[in-house]
Amino acid sequence: MKIKVGVIYGGESVEHEVSIISALQAMNKMDQEKYEIIPIYITKTREWYTGEMLKDIEVYQDLSLIKKYGKNVVLYYNNGSYVLQKKSFPKSIVTDIDIAFPIVHGTNVEDGVLQGYLQSIGIPFVGSDVYGSVVGQDKVYMKEIWSGASLPMTKYVWFYDVDYKQDSEEVLKKVSKLKYPLIIKPATTGSSVGISVANNEEELIEGIDDAIQYDKKILVEEVVENLKEVNIAVMGNYEHQRVSEIEEVLSGNKFLTYEDKYIGGGKGKLKGCKTPVKGSSKGMASASRKLPAELDNKLKEEIEKVAVEAFKVLGSSGNSRIDFLIDEKKGKVYINEINSIPGSLAFYLWDAKGVNFTSVLDDMINIGVKDYKKRVSMVHSFDTNILKGFAANGGVKGMKGMKGKLR
Numbered sequence: 306m307k308i309k310v311g312v313i314y315g316g317e318s319v320e321h322e323v324s325i326i327s328a329l330q331a332m333n334k335m336d337q338e339k340y341e342i343i344p345i346y347i348t349k350t351r352e353w354y355t356g357e358m359l360k361d362i363e364v365y366q367d368l369s370l371i372k373k374y375g376k377n378v379v380l381y382y383n384n385g386s387y388v389l390q391k392k393s394f395p396k397s398i399v400t401d402i403d404i405a406f407p408i409v410h411g412t413n414v415e416d417g418v419l420q421g422y423l424q425s426i427g428i429p430f431v432g433s434d435v436y437g438s439v440v441g442q443d444k445v446y447m448k449e450i451w452s453g454a455s456l457p458m459t460k461y462v463w464f465y466d467v468d469y470k471q472d473s474e475e476v477l478k479k480v481s482k483l484k485y486p487l488i489i490k491p492a493t494t495g496s497s498v499g500i501s502v503a504n505n506e507e508e509l510i511e512g513i514d515d516a517i518q519y520d521k522k523i524l525v526e527e528v529v530e531n532l533k534e535v536n537i538a539v540m541g542n543y544e545h546q547r548v549s550e551i552e553e554v555l556s557g558n559k560f561l562t563y564e565d566k567y568i569g570g571g572k573g574k575l576k577g578c579k580t581p582v583k584g585s586s587k588g589m590a591s592a593s594r595k596l597p598a599e600l601d602n603k604l605k606e607e608i609e610k611v612a613v614e615a616f617k618v619l620g621s622s623g624n625s626r627i628d629f630l631i632d633e634k635k636g637k638v639y640i641n642e643i644n645s646i647p648g649s650l651a652f653y654l655w656d657a658k659g660v661n662f663t664s665v666l667d668d669m670i671n672i673g674v675k676d677y678k679k680r681v682s683m684v685h686s687f688d689t690n691i692l693k694g695f696a697a698n699g700g701v702k703g704m705k706g707m708k709g710k711l712r
Contacts, residue, residue, distance in 0.1 A: 307341040310670065311380070311389070311402035313419065315347040318411035319498045319519065322365075327649050328408040329362055334652075334662040340670075343402055345380070345389070346371065347414070353378050355389055355399060380405075380426070387428040404673055405430040408646060412493050412520075415646050416442035429677035431669050432623035433645050440619050441645035444524050445492045447619060451640060454618045456611055459630065459639050460484075461526040463492065466517040473510075480509065486528040489513055491520030502528060531634040534641075535598045537612050538651040540665075542622040542672055548609045549654035553598035596657045604631065607638050615640055622676055623669050626651040 314328035315321055325346075332342050344359040348368070354375035358364050364371060376399050378389040386401040405423050407430060409415050417438035423430045433441055440446040445463045452458065462479050469476045480487070489512035491499040499519035501512035509525075516523050534556075538549035600608070612627045626647035630639045644651075650669075652662040660668075 307339060308670075309343060309401060309403045310335065310340045311343045311345050311387075311405045313345045313347065313405055313407045314409055315349070316409050316411075316414035316419070317347075317349055317351055318409070318414050319494060320411035320415075321349055323648055324408060324410045324414070325362070325365055327410065327646075329360065330649055330652075331406075331408055331662075331666055332360055335666050336663050339667070343389070343400060345378075345405075346375070347409075353380065353389075380428075382426045382428070387426065402428070404428070404670065404677075406670065406673070407432055408650065410646060410648065411498075412442070416493055424680075427681075429673055431673035433619075433621050433625075434676070434680075437620040437622055438645055441621060441625065441643050443493050443522070444490060444642055445522055447643060448524070450618060451615060454614065456615055456618075456640050457638055458641075459527045459529060461524060463522060463524045466521045466523065469513060469517065469523070476513075477506065477509070480525050483525065483527050487512075488526050488528050489516050490524045490526070491516045492522035492524050494519050529630040529632050529639060531632050533598075533631040533633050534628065535600070535608065535631060536626055536628050536651070536654065537608055538624055538626045538647070538654040539612050539616040539621070540624045540655075540668060540672075541616070542676055543617055543620060546613045546616055548612060549651065549660075550596060550657035551598045551600060551605060551608060552654060552657070553595040555593040555595065596653065604636065604638060611638065611640055615643060619643060621645060623672055624650055624655075624665060626654070 312328055312332055314324045316324065318324065328344070332344060335342050342360075344355060344357075346354045346359050348354065348371070354371055355378050356371075356375040358374055359371065376389075377392045378399055379392055380387065380389055380402075382388075383390075383398070387403075387405075388401045389399045391397055391399055405428050407414070407419055407423070409419060413419075415438060417435045420430065420433065420438045421435045424435055432438070440450055448458060448461060448463075460483055462483060464476050464479065486502055486504045487509060489501050489503060489509065494500075499516045501508075501515055503509035503512045513523060513525075534554040535551050536554060537551045540547050540549070608629055611629075615627055616625060621643065623645070624647070626644040628641040628644070630641050631637070632639075650662075650665065652665050655665045656662065
């Protein structure tokens, strides 16, 4: 019997389209002899849809087709199963799923919000739990935790948008302790959305004004000189980890932009597409890179070691991509950020090490199952009920006499 995998993607996020690309890539490469693949698309207005037609990229060029032919559903626990039920009358069950596979990017989906829902209904799912997802999406949280673990990072400061709006001079004074050029980032977006580089205070102010359109929390860091940007993937959980090949990212910019990552210049075609689509992209798989990166053994070993430590200290699980910055002149490595659910699931980093995409997906699902078994084996509640006899003790009024028992 095949395992029913519900692939969840889309969502209310500025990386909505990127998620669609990553999910369709993955669904196309899952072992169909082992898994029954059920697409679960979340629209930008947070409606959930399922249906076989969602596996075709062309459908997303006209979202009215999804509403017309897809099934608008909700996911919930029902009598021992996790089911997708139609929202419209008659509210029949469309199918059940055995495990959820979130392939989502950005705010409201990758940041623990979706994972919290999945965990609350008890369904097994792939990837980091709520805690790992939260700190993996918020660049300030992750850096504060890594700082506590003494991992190598560039100098940075952070602040809330309200602090800047109320007293911009004080915030700029705080930032002035850093050395230009500086990079400004919204704390919780991905795919380089809202990121800019400033060479002076005027550009810094412009960058902050742009970043606060995307997030309430802003991060400002020193730019690494003589930059080489490299990425590595870590597969596993807190118990076991292994690393992929390391890539060097090639870009004419001071950081890899959204356009570098996802915007195609001509006609492209995704597997599952019947015809070429102008502006199509293969996601992060199409970005310009050197793979493997040209690194000496010492730097390579340092990157691998720091990547594993960073993955573990955040409580990450599944397959995460961790990005590093290298000052080539100084030979110094800085950890930049983690991507809990990376674009294209970073399959190309594993492929370079002889592990194909189908095997990567299989490994991620197996880790999700192991994490679920570990989670349900823990004690989360007790059989005793402190509310027993509540009415007999006078209801709310009787609580006065129970104060000592509740402590």
